Amino acid sequence: MLKLFNDLTRKKETFKVQEQVVKIYSCGPTVYDYCHIGNLRAFSFDDLLVRYLKYKGYNVIHVRNLTDVEDKIIKALNNNPDRNLKDYTKYYIDAFFEDCKKMRLTDSSYYPRATEYIDKIVDFIYELIRKGFAYKVHDGSVYFSLSKFKEYGKLSQLDKRDLKQGASGRISTDEYSKEELNDFVLWKAYTPKDGKVFWETKLGKGRPGWHIECSVMSISLLGSTIDIHSGGEDLIFPHHENEIAQSEAFSSKPFVRFWLHSKHLLINGQRMAKSLGNFYTIRDLEKQNYNPLALKLLFLSCNYKNQLNFTFDSLNVMQKNLNDINQLLGQLTNYFSENQFNEEKHDAVQKKSEDIIKKVKIALDDNLNSPLALTHLYDYISFANSLISSGEISKKIAELILDYFKDLDSIFGLFTFQEKISGDLEAKLWQRYNARKTKDFATSDALRKEFDSLGIVIGDIPNGFTATRKI
Ligand SMILES: [Zn+2]
Incomplete structure (x- = not known):
């Protein structure tokens, strides 16, 4: 039985859904630059989650949005005045999909873009105004009123005192810290720094705030209540807190049943930042001849709830491990032997293989404990290696082992299989x-x-x- 740590209740809970359908929303990239490997850690966690739920027989509907209008994008456009929003973001959207492919991230059911939801966002904001949760100010911007939503702060455990302190002011930027807790912006009235980025709507000329985009896309595609919402831990406040406020004020229903957040990625013990020169993308790693899947293996080797310290030494180890695994899979694919099929041997191998699969499932059922699951995978690898080097199995048994690796690969999305020689x-x-x-x-x-x-x-x-x- 699958148990997941729910950040809303701060407890490990049994995950149950009705009719085997799981609705998941994962915050996607803000497409103003290439994804860095910290983003990819969060996306790789989503991949494990979705793959494992599918493996367990659930029908998963997974939405990953693309934030294609937001403060950072406007800023980037201001630095590139000859570019327009659509072309600028398309370049990074394409790059994002290339990264997904390289990391073998399983395809989401939907990749909604905020700019395609402007009408729905405007209608949603109107409803919040009508219900008294939002108000328009003199410049035409619309803000969410924190004091009207009594449960504000339940995800990030905000102190009630903090709430009172900030309730008098407003914040118009998309990103801010808890110290700046204030009514947050839903609709930003046009200012000259927005350049060519604006929509003429019944709310006036302007653009949406970042937080409202996710609420609208999630509710539009998945309905008022979803089973799982995931993202990096940096999104807990204010982004996810604000998503809850907007969505629950709108629908009067619980927005999310399980909140899952993956921990930060550190680089050589430091936070990743462009200013520190330790900001890496998949492209940077590929230039140094690393396989992007070695990075994925590194992510899986650490529990998503634990901080992972990225170093090139650890990536080297993962690259070697992955090469060894792929080498083994090549040997199993093209294993030729004079040995005849031996039923007793076959049954023993099958029993060991089933035992490994069972252990992997037990590990992943426990809040997706991927490092423990990997230790069972490594155990299986040494088992298979010893069978090959001793030459004691027949071709049919080698094929049986290969099938189990294919089964495991449907969970991890890591391996490279070779073509059969015939x-x-x-x-x-x-x-x-x-x-x-x-x-x-x-x-x-x-x-x-x-x-x-x-x-x-x-x-x-x-x-x-x-x-x-x-x-
Ligand atoms: Zn989001």
Whole structure:
């Protein structure tokens, strides 16, 4: 039974839904720059969550929004006056999807963009004004009134005292700290610094605030109440606190059942910041020949609720581990043996494999304990390695083990599988094997070299051989 730590109740709770449908909303990137690896840690956690729920048989509806109008984007546009909003954000949206592909992040059901929801956002704000939760000020901007929403602060555990202190003022920026707690902006009336970014609406000329965008997209696509809302811990305040206030004021229903937040990523013990020169993107890592999936393995090796300290030493270890796993998968795919099928051996391997899968599930059922799940995966890898090097299994059993790895990969989305070698190429591999067996080393060496030039590495094992493509 799956248990998840709910940040709203600060308890590990059993996760249950009706009719096996899970509705999830995850805050997506603000598309003013490339995603940094801290963003990708949060997105990789969403990936594990969605993959595992699907693995458990749930029908998952996952929404990941794209914030394509927000203060940081306006600022970036001001620095690039020849660009327009749509083209500017499209570039980073495309880059985001490339990153997702490289990290094998499972596709979301919807990727709504804030700019496509302007009419709905305006209607939503009107409803908040009508219900008395929002008010318009002299410049035409609209603010959410904290004092009207009695439960404000329940997610971030705001002190009631803090609430009173700030209740007199207003804050018009999208991001702010708890010290600046104030009525927050829903609709920003146009100012010259917005340049070409504005919409003429019944609320007047302007643009939406960041927080309202997520409430509107979530409710529009998933309804008033969703099962899980996820994001990085930096979003708890004010973003998610404000999402709750807007959504619950609008619908009078609970907005989210489970709030899940992943911890920050540190870089060499420091917070990541452009000013500190430790701001990394996937592109930076690729330039240094790292496989983006090694980064994903690094993320999985730490519980999402714990702080992860990124270092290149740890990434090197993960890259090596991943290469070793992929090498093993290549060997299992192209495992050739004279051994006949042995039912007893088959049953023993199946039993061990089922046992590993069971342990992985127990680990993940416990609030997605991925580091523990990985220790079982590594256990399975050494088990498979020893079976290959001893050459004691038949091809059929190697295929059985490979199927279990494919099953595990549907949870982790990490591995690279190789193509099967068959036909003439396979016949030639056997030719080399037989030449070696009859001590015709001239032929076997010549054929080995030929395979080497094709990028295929042959490994000799008792009663057979493996053939893997170079990684
Ligand atoms: Zn959001």
